[in-house]
């Protein structure tokens with residue numbers, strides 16, 4: 474009773490199980506995690522507490538409250554909560570699960586390095602377009618016509634873009650290691666649940682939990698081993714002189730090795746930039762950057778297949794812009810003059826809201842949220858998917874309607890697929906560049922046709938998972954030809 478008074482209002486918890494029974498019922502009744510949370514919100518308001526056993530967790534389901542807390546009082550709301558599954562492999566390293574000075578240094582370094590890729594001759598755009606054309610040609614030459622399994626196509630495309638930026642390597646279609654990597658990732662994402670996030674690390678690592686951790690974390694261990702192998706290969710290439718380190722470096726690993734050498738030269742004591750932390754940084758960037766972007770693109774393609782009129786409108790806008798510039802492809806420099814493409818990407822990110830449950834943070838001091846107390850040590854998160862399905866902001870939220878962002882230009886601010894505040898996504902610039910160039914150029918150059926005459930519904934295959942997985946489908950890309958370009 475005393476603890477309940479120190480945190481926002483919520484359903485009455487039972488000893489040992491807390492609110493698991495009420496949450497379980499709401500999720501079962503409504504058919505999904507996000508709709509289950511919405512059910513609880515209807516009764517308890519925009520900020521509510523749910524007890525996971527003895528642990529209170531607070532959910533922010535309103536944009537104005539998220540802004541007031543995460544932006545206006547950013548320092549109070551920026552610590553990551555990572556005592557459970559999130560730190561099973563990381564153990565306080567990397568960017569996603571770390572805190573304090575280590576987190577600040579590694580996040581700043583990642584942001585700076587990604588920003589450098591987008592400056593000057595824009596390595597980011599160059600590599601995205603190079604991979605886009607490579608992948609299209611690759612699928613075309615193998616099949617005669619371009620029929621792609623959407624998930625596989627975007628996995629390979631996004632995987633290769635991020636790998637090129639991290640270690641200057643691309644994945645190939647018949648690459649067995651990539652196949653294994655993807656299968657392991659899919660297994661991990663399918664079996665990872667909110668309970669794993671909340672089980673304390675010592676318990677997760679104990680033999681009592683071996684039956685569970687083997688299933689959930691062995692695939693992630695595999696991903697880590699592959700990351701280690703790739704990083705080692707790159708280091709060997711630097712050592713034997715095949716790769717020369719100069720300037721800011723050609724990829725993330727090179728930039729990191731340059732930073733390590735600089736810290737060493739400057740006599741920095743106990744620098745946090747070591748070969749061990751390099752591997753975990755790469756693991757984090759790969760894990761956070763691959764599945765999220767590929768999943769969003771697979772959703773995007775499903776939205777376009779369901780709405781051919783949007784493709785027509787996009788093409789009209791993009792033809793005008795590229796013709797005026799005398800170019801054959803959409804470029805990042807067009808972003809300010811393509812309102813319809815921008816609106817379409819916004820709507821894709823809104824309707825797909827790929828995280829059913831956002832990453833958790835922890836309060837480091839007692840404070841007030843939306844007039845209610847919240848105590849130090851309480852775990853909380855801003856539920857992005859709840860904000861994106863808030864009827865008061867996004868009317869008819871189940872409809873895919875890019876025009877909503879054209880009719881109301883202020884709406885874009887309330888769309889926060891990359892999170893909000895100091896822990897928001899550092900890969901946002903890269904992800905935005907990928908979505909813009911890939912979707913823009915697909916819509917400009919190809920008609921999208923469903924294979925087998927069936928258009929996939931915008932329905933998730935994992936309403937109870939942490940991630941909202943897209944439908945499984947194939948698509949035919951029909952070139953619109955030179956007459957239009």
Ligand code: HEM
Pocket residue numbers: 553568569570580757758759761762763765766769827828831832833857890891892893895896897898899900901903904
């Ligand atoms: C469409 C694609 C993406 C989406 C929707 C997305 C979304 C998010 C969200 C919601 C968070 C959590 C923010 C919070 O704590 O509130 C996050 C964190 C993070 N993302 Fe992304 N992300 C995407 C792509 C990427 C890419 C391409 C990278 C890297 C290259 C990346 C790296 C990270 C990292 C390292 C974090 C942890 C940040 C921290 O704790 O300080 N993400 N992302």
